[in-house]
Amino acid sequence: MKHIIAIANQKGGVGKTTTAVNLAAALAATKRNVLLIDLDPQGNASTAAGTPKNDRTLFQVYSQNLNINEHIIKSPSGYDVIPGGESLIALEVYIRNESKQGELKKQLSPLEYEFIIMDTPPSLNQLTLESLFAATATLIPLQCEYYSLEGISSLINTINTLKNKNLTENRVFGIIRTMVDMRNNLAKEVSEELEKHFPALVFNTLIPRNVKLAEAPSHGTSAIQYMPSSFGAKAYLALAGELIRRIESG
Amino acid sequence: MKHIIAIANQKGGVGKTTTAVNLAAALAATKRNVLLIDLDPQGNASTAAGTPKNDRTLFQVYSQNLNINEHIIKSPSGYDVIPGGESLIALEVYIRNESKQGELKKQLSPLEYEFIIMDTPPSLNQLTLESLFAATATLIPLQCEYYSLEGISSLINTINTLKNKNLTENRVFGIIRTMVDMRNNLAKEVSEELEKHFPALVFNTLIPRNVKLAEAPSHGTSAIQYMPSSFGAKAYLALAGELIRRIESG
Numbered sequence: 001m002k003h004i005i006a007i008a009n010q011k012g013g014v015g016k017t018t019t020a021v022n023l024a025a026a027l028a029a030t031k032r033n034v035l036l037i038d039l040d041p042q043g044n045a046s047t048a049a050g051t052p053k054n055d056r057t058l059f060q061v062y063s064q065n066l067n068i069n070e071h072i073i074k075s076p077s078g079y080d081v082i083p084g085g086e087s088l089i090a091l092e093v094y095i096r097n098e099s100k101q102g103e104l105k106k107q108l109s110p111l112e113y114e115f116i117i118m119d120t121p122p123s124l125n126q127l128t129l130e131s132l133f134a135a136t137a138t139l140i141p142l143q144c145e146y147y148s149l150e151g152i153s154s155l156i157n158t159i160n161t162l163k164n165k166n167l168t169e170n171r172v173f174g175i176i177r178t179m180v181d182m183r184n185n186l187a188k189e190v191s192e193e194l195e196k197h198f199p200a201l202v203f204n205t206l207i208p209r210n211v212k213l214a215e216a217p218s219h220g221t222s223a224i225q226y227m228p229s230s231f232g233a234k235a236y237l238a239l240a241g242e243l244i245r246r247i248e249s250g
Numbered sequence: 251m252k253h254i255i256a257i258a259n260q261k262g263g264v265g266k267t268t269t270a271v272n273l274a275a276a277l278a279a280t281k282r283n284v285l286l287i288d289l290d291p292q293g294n295a296s297t298a299a300g301t302p303k304n305d306r307t308l309f310q311v312y313s314q315n316l317n318i319n320e321h322i323i324k325s326p327s328g329y330d331v332i333p334g335g336e337s338l339i340a341l342e343v344y345i346r347n348e349s350k351q352g353e354l355k356k357q358l359s360p361l362e363y364e365f366i367i368m369d370t371p372p373s374l375n376q377l378t379l380e381s382l383f384a385a386t387a388t389l390i391p392l393q394c395e396y397y398s399l400e401g402i403s404s405l406i407n408t409i410n411t412l413k414n415k416n417l418t419e420n421r422v423f424g425i426i427r428t429m430v431d432m433r434n435n436l437a438k439e440v441s442e443e444l445e446k447h448f449p450a451l452v453f454n455t456l457i458p459r460n461v462k463l464a465e466a467p468s469h470g471t472s473a474i475q476y477m478p479s480s481f482g483a484k485a486y487l488a489l490a491g492e493l494i495r496r497i498e499s500g
């Protein structure tokens with residue numbers, strides 16, 4: 001069974017890239033076959049995976065009909081990567097002008113991975129939409145702050161609309177609370193709101209604010225490799241465990 | 251002299267909205283005539299300004315040739331606002347399809363404000379580009395973290411390209427260090443890198459991480475109104491002072 005997971009939230013800076021990279025590393029650490037795809041022109045996930053941002057992004061796969069396998073690189077963190085980079089800006093225009101929506105879903109179907117994790121940019125643009133078409137499940141990282149609550153229903157509505165039009169098997173699979181500092185009341189209040197409104201979706205694993213998670217990318221690696229004993233690394237290992245349990249119990 | 255200031259950075263969650271709203275409130279507190287424009291479909295700045303997100307966004311001004319003055323609302327925080335909202339997603343498509351780039355610059359030229367502050371979404375899309383065309387100066391909020399350094403040169407290059415093609419009088423006027431926690435080494439290292447690479451651009455005022463800045467939007471106001479004695483509010487008052495000094499000394 002192949003799980004294609006989009007990490008998405010149009011709110012910026014909520015921990016999408018940090019979640020994509022550390023989840024990929026945690027799943028790879030449990031001997032699973034994992035591919036990380038960087039769909040953000042910023043290329044932050046590529047940096048954290050230790051693979052240079054380069055011009056062999058998905059843009060060539062779409063525009064020159066190249067085989068997606070030629071763009072897969074082995075990362076030093078035990079999982080495979082398709083890097084991102086600035087040429088993804090051209091890909092966004094290309095998908096729109098050539099009506100290539102849904103191409104990523106086709107390209108991923110022959111690939112043999114147990115998990116494919118897609119990092120997306122902070123916007124519901126063509127690149128994020130491609131990942132929502134291709135995904136079998138979406139995880140929504142969310143900071144427990146006021147602005148974050150505002151954007152979440154429009155993302156959930158977008159996914160449900162695609163699903164109702166039979167364009168995708170995707171569904172909102174979970175909401176991940178990130179950068180949580182339970183000492184402050186705002187985080188507690190927002191967290192309680194989330195549990196009230198989305199009881200079945202909110203994962204139990206809380207990702208704490210932990211500077212080791214922010215330091216790891218400057219070493220071109222995940223916190224799991226950089227500092228496995230840190231609270232951040234342990235939280236993402238626990239998240240991988242909860243994800244697998246929730247998948248297995250359907 | 252009218253100052254039209256874009257608050258921009260395609261990296262998400264770096265404090266663009268928090269800077270736009272608190273800078274507008276701080277400048278209004280010094281009896282200056284200020285307009286805040288929310289160009290983000292998320293509408294976070296509208297929420298923090300205490301004005302409901304509504305459908306009278308700039309989309310009507312562009313598509314129905316309405317007068318921009320009809321869309322200006324008085325906020326409870328002492329400055330005027332043009333709210334954002336989901337219809338800005340349609341505006342982005344409209345600008346591209348109808349080649350309406352540069353329209354905002356025209357619409358703003360008859361307005362009589364000393365400061366016009368524009369909050370932008372986390373991407374270099376048509377909405378952000380409109381603000382970069384219209385602006386006379388751009389402030390770049392930046393978290394002192396590793397990923398933030400990666401995106402900054404592509405933003406600076408975009409602004410310099412527009413300026414060299416005589417499309418705008420805009421220039422990168424300053425880099426604002428936000429959510430700074432000087433207890434952690436990563437922030438110190440990144441901050442020193444910034445001072446080394448951009449010595450003339452980095453503002454001296456540091457905005458500290460302060461939970462009052464994150465709480466204020468849930469009360470529909472800026473930290474300056476919500477908790478004027480807080481470190482966050484004081485930092486933004488200091489920022490307004492440094493901005494005015496730098497403008498006056500040319």
Ligand SMILES: Nc1ncnc2c1ncn2[C@@H]1O[C@H](COP(=O)(O)OP(=O)(O)OP(=O)(O)O)[C@@H](O)[C@H]1O
Binds near residue numbers: 180260
């Ligand atoms: N749990 C955490 N503890 C401390 N720092 C974190 C944590 N998660 C993420 N960060 C840091 O916070 C910043 C934002 O996180 P990240 O870049 O992963 O968010 P994002 O949603 O991918 O942002 P964008 O919207 O720009 O894509 C980064 O500098 C990252 O290193």
Ligand SMILES: Nc1ncnc2c1ncn2[C@@H]1O[C@H](COP(=O)(O)OP(=O)(O)OP(=O)(O)O)[C@@H](O)[C@H]1O
Binds near residue numbers: 012
């Ligand atoms: N100095 C600060 N101290 C504490 N919290 C802050 C500070 N500045 C911003 N925040 C909080 O951090 C989060 C991100 O800030 P904000 O939304 O202003 O960033 P942004 O760049 O506008 O994000 P986006 O890219 O989504 O537009 C918000 O929840 C905000 O309340």
Ligand SMILES: [Mg+2]
Binds near residue numbers: 018040119120
């Ligand atoms: Mg990211």
Ligand SMILES: [Mg+2]
Binds near residue numbers: 267290371
């Ligand atoms: Mg914002």
